Amino acid sequence: MDTEQLMMKKSLYEGETWLGKPPEIEESRIEKTMEADVVVVGAGLAGVAAARAAAELGSTVLLLEKCEAPQARSGDFAVMDSRVADVWGRRDVDKVQIVNDLMRDMAYKVSQNILRRWAEEAGEAFDWYLEGYPDIPVLKTTAEVPPEGTKCWIQPRRCPAPESFENGTERFKCYQTTAWVRPTHIPVFQGNVQMLMQTGLAQCLFSAPVVKLLREKDGRVQGAVAQVGQDRYIKALARKGVVLSTGDYMSNAEMLRRFCPGMADTPQLWLGRDKNHSPSNTGDGHRMGMWIGAKLQDSPHAPCAHHMGSVFGASGFVLLNTRGLRFVNEDAPGQQIGSQIENLPDKTAWQFVDSNWPEQVRRVHPN
Structure with missing residues (x-):
């Protein structure tokens, strides 16, 4: 898609207040220019994983994060062919069928290529992620109690499955592939941050929200501008590429009502806060991308907000x-x-x- 077409796409939202405009920053307010092979915007789970992978491949990395420390949440990982699958006897899963079922359940609004890659590589990626906490115990059943004093462990969901369970007859398929890192995967996440820093190829700047992306005339995104203080900025230039991993927009009320109005009144459970104690998931990356010509996927797209049923979950009462x-x-x-x-x-x-x-x-x- 050429630049003219991209700008036409951008104009679809022109004048809508949620989009805003990129800030005009005078060169005199940029106190430093930094360079790296890869610039990663956002130090959540995706950003830290991207930064660690790039550094392990020999690239220098600059990781920029708006909060005061790396951020991560959740604890369920759907994996196939991970080493933990052997412990539970769950390795032989029909990945093609999983992808086909998910495509149908999501009304074919998602990318089949992305889902297929997830199914093929999730197990390997999970094992790689666990390198951040190499001695983590893997329990054999959902009911097993971890050893006393265990800080973090892996447990299967619904293992063993109920006697009456037969996936082939279920209207909604429920493949037994979920690894549950309990009570939280944050120790594993922090271990990945340490592994990143131990490469000696990464620099991390915290309380440094990126406020705009820099794009060359040929369309290549060459870097970003991050705010590091009151009217103080740094310019981060990327020799190879920029990775945008800034999370969702569930704490941006205007964007939520514009694209996912049904979720506008969903309870906000997110814990990430910036240095001003404001929610961190405010759609910064979405808007910055659109400012330089990217297009947001047409709604309805998947919101990161749900309550997963009712008091007894999905029990059929x-x-x-x-x-x-x-x-x-x-x-x-x-x-x-x-x-x-x-x-x-x-x-x-x-x-x-x-x-x-x-x-x-x-x-x-x-x-």
């Missing part, structure tokens, strides 16, 4: 709206149930359980 009416077949995964609750005018549902609910829950969550 009766759900009623506030008018006392059923509104969905409850035999569905948490994401789908969550979407239906989000569609209700008041985003509120009541869940009614049987008197023998402990026995029923054990059939769904045996551990």
